[in-house]
Amino acid sequence: MPNSAYQLLEIVGTSPVSSDDAIRSGIEKATLMHHALDWFQVTETRGQIREGKVTQFRVIMKVSTRLDRP
DSSP: OTTOOEEEEEEEEEESSOHHHHHHHHHHHHHHHOSOEEEEEEEEEEEEEETTEEEEEEEEEEEEEEOOOO
């Protein structure tokens, strides 16, 4: 799209299942508050360990939203 403008949002998705699930969870929640989401970039992946097992995945990502005319 020529001459477009985008806003970058930082989103943190979490999941007890997987990092992929954390990405999907974060994006799905972001679409409830922002429209025209276009792409995402994972910038950091973290996790929580309890008693030797991974119990939580946390994915930090940049998500772009197009700035459209009203």
